[in-house]
Amino acid sequence: MPADTLTGEIGPQVRRARRWIPRPRAIWRRARWGLVVTLVPFVLALQVAMVVVLLVPFDRADLDDGAAPLTLLDLRGQEIVTLPALGADRTRWTELGSIPTIAISAVVESEDERFYEHRGVDGLGVLRAVWLDLQGGRYGASTLTMQLARMLTAKTNTRTVGAKITETLLALRMERAVDKRTILEQWMNRAYFGNGAYGFDAAARLYFGRPATALSDGEAVLLAVIPRAPTGYDPLTHLPATLRRRDYVLDLLVKRGAITAETAFAAKATPIAVARHAPTNQAPHFTQYVVDELPPGVRQAGGVVHTSLDLELQRVLQRRVSEQIAALAHKNLDQAGLVVIDAQTLQVRAMVGSIGWASPGGQINITTRRRHPGSALKPFVYATAIERGANPATIAWDIRETNPDFYSPHAPEHGPTRYREALGSSYNFAAVDVLADVGIARVLTLLREAGVGALPGTPDDYGLRLALGAAKVRLVDLTGAYGAFVNGGMVRAPTGIEYGVTSTGNRFTSKRSPARRIFSAQTAWLVSDMLADPEARRPGFGMELPLDLPFPIAAKTGTARGFTDTWAIGATREAIVGTWAGTFDGTPTQGIVGMDAAAPLLRDAMLAIAGGVPLTLPARPDGIEDIEVCASSGMRAGEHCPRVRDHATHGHAPSETCTWHDATGVTRYPERANGWLQRRRFRAVPARPAQ
Numbered sequence: 001m002p003a004d005t006l007t008g009e010i011g012p013q014v015r016r017a018r019r020w021i022p023r024p025r026a027i028w029r030r031a032r033w034g035l036v037v038t039l040v041p042f043v044l045a046l047q048v049a050m051v052v053v054l055l056v057p058f059d060r061a062d063l064d065d066g067a068a069p070l071t072l073l074d075l076r077g078q079e080i081v082t083l084p085a086l087g088a089d090r091t092r093w094t095e096l097g098s099i100p101t102i103a104i105s106a107v108v109e110s111e112d113e114r115f116y117e118h119r120g121v122d123g124l125g126v127l128r129a130v131w132l133d134l135q136g137g138r139y140g141a142s143t144l145t146m147q148l149a150r151m152l153t154a155k156t157n158t159r160t161v162g163a164k165i166t167e168t169l170l171a172l173r174m175e176r177a178v179d180k181r182t183i184l185e186q187w188m189n190r191a192y193f194g195n196g197a198y199g200f201d202a203a204a205r206l207y208f209g210r211p212a213t214a215l216s217d218g219e220a221v222l223l224a225v226i227p228r229a230p231t232g233y234d235p236l237t238h239l240p241a242t243l244r245r246r247d248y249v250l251d252l253l254v255k256r257g258a259i260t261a262e263t264a265f266a267a268k269a270t271p272i273a274v275a276r277h278a279p280t281n282q283a284p285h286f287t288q289y290v291v292d293e294l295p296p297g298v299r300q301a302g303g304v305v306h307t308s309l310d311l312e313l314q315r316v317l318q319r320r321v322s323e324q325i326a327a328l329a330h331k332n333l334d335q336a337g338l339v340v341i342d343a344q345t346l347q348v349r350a351m352v353g354s355i356g357w358a359s360p361g362g363q364i365n366i367t368t369r370r371r372h373p374g375s376a377l378k379p380f381v382y383a384t385a386i387e388r389g390a391n392p393a394t395i396a397w398d399i400r401e402t403n404p405d406f407y408s409p410h411a412p413e414h415g416p417t418r419y420r421e422a423l424g425s426s427y428n429f430a431a432v433d434v435l436a437d438v439g440i441a442r443v444l445t446l447l448r449e450a451g452v453g454a455l456p457g458t459p460d461d462y463g464l465r466l467a468l469g470a471a472k473v474r475l476v477d478l479t480g481a482y483g484a485f486v487n488g489g490m491v492r493a494p495t496g497i498e499y500g501v502t503s504t505g506n507r508f509t510s511k512r513s514p515a516r517r518i519f520s521a522q523t524a525w526l527v528s529d530m531l532a533d534p535e536a537r538r539p540g541f542g543m544e545l546p547l548d549l550p551f552p553i554a555a556k557t558g559t560a561r562g563f564t565d566t567w568a569i570g571a572t573r574e575a576i577v578g579t580w581a582g583t584f585d586g587t588p589t590q591g592i593v594g595m596d597a598a599a600p601l602l603r604d605a606m607l608a609i610a611g612g613v614p615l616t617l618p619a620r621p622d623g624i625e626d627i628e629v630c631a632s633s634g635m636r637a638g639e640h641c642p643r644v645r646d647h648a649t650h651g652h653a654p655s656e657t658c659t660w661h662d663a664t665g666v667t668r669y670p671e672r673a674n675g676w677l678q679r680r681r682f683r684a685v686p687a688r689p690a691q
Contacts (some may be wrong), residue, residue: 425540
C-alpha cells in the first residue's frame with residue numbers, strides 16, 4: 001500500500017488522538033491541586049505537633065512509672081520468689097556511671113549513631129529508612145529517645161501509626177526537658193534483655209551471675225546487643241548468633257574510633273560462659289500461674305502476694321515427680337506433672353508443671369496445657385446419665401455394636417455391664433453407649449459448666465469419642481471440675497491467690513466467680529461412690545493397684561491414643577489431685593497406661609497430703625435409697641437372679657423385675673447381645689490338637 005494512502009487512512013485518527021494528550025501546562029495545573037490537598041493536612045499536622053512540643057512540657061516525674069518488685073509468699077508466709085520490677089526497678093536502679101562505658105558506646109553506635117546531635121528525632125535516619133524501604137529493605141528510624149518513649153507508653157507489642165506519632169512527640173518533648181545522660185540511664189535500666197530481665201544490671205546478674213561493674217568488655221558488649229532482638233539474640237539459646245552480632249558491633253566501635261583494635265581483639269578473645277543465674281524460684285510454674293491470674297496493673301505496681309501454695313508439700317512432690325520420670329525413662333516417658341487443689345476452697349496447694357526448669361522444655365507447665373485426657377472424662381458421661389434417672393446398677397452395653405457411629409473392631413468387650421463396673425474398670429464401649437444415650441450435646445454442656453474449658457465447636461466435632469477424651473482440656477481445670485463429685489455437685493474455678501497488697505497499699509483478692517451447681521448432691525455422691533469402689537476396678541485392672549490406699553478416694557485414670565498422655569485424678573473431701581505423665585512432643589511411650597504412669601503420682605500425693613491421717617469422702621446425702629438388683633441385668637432381682645446391693649436416687653430405683661433368669665440361669669439376653677454372644681462362644685471353643 002502506498003505511503004500516501006496509509007497516511008490518508010490514519011491521519012484523521014492521529015489528529016483526534018492528539019487532542020486527548022494533555023499539555024505540560026495542563027499537567028501542572030492538575031498536579032498542583034493534588035500537592036495542595038496532600039501538603040496542607042501535612043503542614044497543619046506538623047504545626048499541631050510543634051504546638052504540642054512547645055506548649056506541653058514533659059514532666060520529669062513521668063520517668064518514674066511506679067514499677068516495683070513482686071514477692072510471692074506461700075500459705076505459711078515463706079517466700080517463694082521475688083520477681084524483679086517490670087521496666088524500671090527502683091530498688092535495683094543502676095546509675096550510668098556503674099555501667100561499663102564500652103556497653104554504652106555499643107548501644108549508641110549500633111542503635112543511634114547521631115544520638116548526641118539530634119533532638120529526639122533523627123531526620124537523616126528517617127530519610128535513610130524511607131529510602132531503604134523503597135528499595136525493599138527494612139531499616140528502623142527510632143532513636144534511643146524514641147525507644148525510651150515507647151518503653152514509657154507501650155502497653156503491648158502492637159505497632160501502629162498512632163503509636164509511632166505518640167512516641168515521636170514524646171521524644172521531642174523529653175529532649176527539651178532532660179539531658180542526654182538521663183535519657184541513656186533511663187534506657188539502660190528499662191530496656192528488655194530477654195528471659196524476664198529488664199535493665200542492664202539485671203541482665204548481667206541473670207546471664208553471668210555478676211553485677212554490671214564486674215563484666216569484661218566482651219561480656220558487656222554481648223549484653224548490649226540483646227535488646228535489638230531479645231529472642232533472636234538470646235544468649236541462652238542462640239549464643240553463636242549473639243556472638244556474631246557482638247563481634248560486628250566491636251568492629252563498628254573500632255571503625256568509629258570509640259575503642260582501639262587491640263581492645264576489640266581482647267574482647268573477642270575473652271571466653272564467654274553464659275548460664276541462667278536467676279534468683280531461686282521454688283515453684284516456677286506456680287509463679288507464672290499466679291502472675292497470669294493477677295488483676296491488671298498489679299504485676300507492674302509490684303507488692304506482696306499471699307498465695308495458697310504449701311511449699312513443704314511442693315518440695316516433696318517435685319522430688320516425687322522427678323523420681324517417677326527416672327523410673328519410667330526406659331519406657332520413653334520423659335515428663336510428668338501434677339496439681340493439688342484444696343477440695344473446699346479450690347485453692348492450689350501444689351503445682352509441678354514439669355521437671356528441669358532451666359532445661360529445654362522445662363518451662364512448659366503441663367497443668368495449664370490442653371491435652372487429651374483419655375478416659376478421665378468418663379465420670380461426667382455417667383453423671384449426666386444418673387442426673388437423668390439412671391443409677392449405678394443401670395446396664396451399659398460394652399459390645400462392639402453399641403453404636404454404628406463408633407467402630408473399634410479390636411477393642412475388648414464385656415457385654416452388658418452395670419455402670420459401677422463399667423466406670424470403675426473404664427470399659428470403652430460402655431462409655432460410648434451411655435454417651436449415645438444421653439447425647440453428646442448434654443455432656444459437652446456439662447463439661448463447659450464444670451469449667452474444663454470453652455470446648456469450641458459442635459457435638460459433631462467431637463462425636464462419640466468425647467467419652468474417650470476427644471476434647472483437649474487443661475489438667476488444672478479438669479482437676480478442679482472433679483471437685484463437683486466431693487462438693488455436692490458444686491464447682492468453682494481454682495485459684496492460687498489468697499490476697500495481695502500492692503506497693504502503693506492497695507489490697508486485692510482473686511477475681512473469680514462464685515460456686516455454682518452443675519448436678520444434684522445425690523448424683524455427685526453416687527458417682528463418687530462408684531469412683532471410690534475398689535472392687536469395681538478389679539475386672540478391668542486387677543489386684544494391687546496404686547489407687548488402693550489406706551482410705552477411699554474417688555479416682556479415675558485416663559490414657560490417650562499412642563500412650564503419649566496418661567492421667568490420674570482423685571478426690572476426697574480434703575483434696576483433689578490431678579497427675580499427668582507422658583511426652584511433651586507426642587512421641588508414644590512404650591505402652592504405659594494411666595494406672596502405671598500417672599496413678600503412682602496420685603497415690604504419693606494423697607499420702608503426702610494425709611500425713612498419716614486418713615482422708616475422707618463425703619457423707620451420704622438425703623435422697624439416696626438402697627436397692628437390690630440382678631447382677632447381670634441391673635433390674636429388680638428375681639427369684640433366680642444373682643443379687644448385688646447398690647444405691648439409687650430416691651424415686652429412680654429399677655421398677656422392672658429381671659426377665660433374663662430362670663431356674664437354669666441366664667436364658668434370654670436381649671437381641672442386641674447376639675453378636676457379642678457369638679464372639680464369646682467362638683472364643684470359648686478349644687483349639688483342635690495338631691494332626
